[in-house]
Amino acid sequence: MDDVKEKRMIEISIYRTDGTGRGEYKDYEVPMQEGMVVLDAVRYVQEHIDTTLAVRWNCKAARCGSCSAEINNMPKLMCKTRIDTINGKIRVAPMGAFKGVADLVTDISENYLINRQIPEFSPKEAAVPWKIMQMDVERTKEFRKCIECFLCQDVCHVIREHKADYVGPRHIVKAASLDMHPMDTVDRSGFLNREAGIGYCNVTKCCQDICPEGIKITDNAIIQEKERAVDRFYDPLFWRKAKKR
C-alpha cells in the first residue's frame, strides 16, 4: 500500500515570468504526500525540478504573510492551502495587483509607501504606564492580527482592476487600529475620506472573505471608518461632535 501512495503524483501549473510583463504557465509533476500544502509542492519543484523558480516564503505556518499567491484564481497563502482541498489541477500564479519581479515574487513596496502616509499614532498626555481597560483593547486587537500578506490588497477590485487612488483594505485596517486606540488623539476621517479614497470601496467584502487571519475587514474597519467619515462630511447633526471621541 505504501508504494502505491508514494507513486501518486499531483499536477501543478506554475506561472513563470522574468518580470518583463510576459510569462506563461509551466506544468510540473510532484509526488503527493499526506498533509501536503501548495507551498510544499512549489518548493519540491524548486529543489528537484527547476532551481531557477523564484518564490518567497519564510515560516510555512501562516504567520509571516510571505507566500501569498493566487491558487486556482483565489488569492490565498500557499502554506495554508492543503493539496487535498483542491480538486484536479493546481494552478499557482503571482498576485496580479502588484508588479511582478520574477515567477511568484511580486513587488509589494507600494504598501510600505502608503503605510508611511497614514497619520501616525499620537497619544494624549497621560501618566505612564498607561492604564487602558481590557474592553478598550479588544477592538484594535483584532486589527493587530494582520500578518501583512496583502491578499486583501490583491483581491480588491478597486486596486486590481481600476488602480484607483484608494489605499486598500490593509491600510484602512491600519488606520482603524490607530483611530480606535483609546489613547490616540488624531481624527483620521479627513485623511481617509480625501487622500485615502475610502469612498472608492463599495463594500463587496472580498477582502473580508479571503483574509487568512479572519479579520472582519469590511464590517469592523472599513464600514466603521466610512461611518466616521459620514459623521464629519455628510451628516450635519454630527459635524460639531466629530472631533470629540
Added chain:
Amino acid sequence: MEFGRTKNETQNVYSAKGSVIPRELKEPNPRLWAFIVLLGIVLYLMVTYPVKSFDGYVDPFYAPTILILPLVGLFRVTCYAYRKDYHRHIFKHPIECAVGSRGDSASRPYTGETGFFRFENLHRYFLYVSILILPFFYYDVYKAVAYNSALTFAALLIAINTILVTVYLFSCHAFRHLTGGRIDCFGCKLAGQRRKSYFDFQSYFNAHHEQLAWISLLMFILVDLYLRALGAGLPINFTILHL
C-alpha cells in the same frame, strides 16, 4: 494621493467622474435592465391591485400607507448589506472574488461610492425614518389579534414579520456606529462597561445583518402574498388560540 501604481489609459477612474448619471447605469447591462423591468412590474401591480388589509390583517407593504414605501425602500437601498449585493450582482463590481471570472475590468469606468453613490452615506437618515415607522407594524400586530379576538396563523405571520423587521432594523451598521462604533474609549465614558456590553450585543446581530436583510425581505413578500391569497378567498387561515 499617488501610490506609485502603474496606470495605463484604460485604467482611468477619472473619466467616470463629472457625470450626473453614474456610468454604471449607462453600461449595456442586461442584469440592471431586467431588475428595473421586474421592479417596475411589481410596483405597477402593487399600485393597481392594492390589498391594503383583509379581515383586520394589514399588508406590511401598506403599513401605514404605500406612500412611505419609497422611504423604506431607500433604507434598504442604502443598507450596507444590500449595497454589497447590488454592487456585486447587478453592477458586477466585481461579481465574485475569484480573479479570473469577476466580470470587472480595467476598461470599465468606476467611481465606487465617491460619485453618484455618495447618496448611500445618507443611510442613517433613512434609519431614523424607518424607526419612526416601526410602531405602525406593532399596531398592526395588535390589530390583527384584536380584530378577530383570536391568534390566527395570519396574525402569527404578521407578528414574526414585525420581529424580523425590528431585528433587521436594529442590526444596521449605522445603528452600530451610534451604539458604540464611534466611541474609542469606553473606559473614559459614563457607564462605559454597560455601553460596551450593549455595543457587543448589537455587534452580534450586526454580524448577521446580511442574512437578516434577506430573511426580512422574503418574509415581507411572503406575508403580502399570503394576505392576497386570503383576500382571493383561499381557505388557508386557521385559528391557533381563541382570546
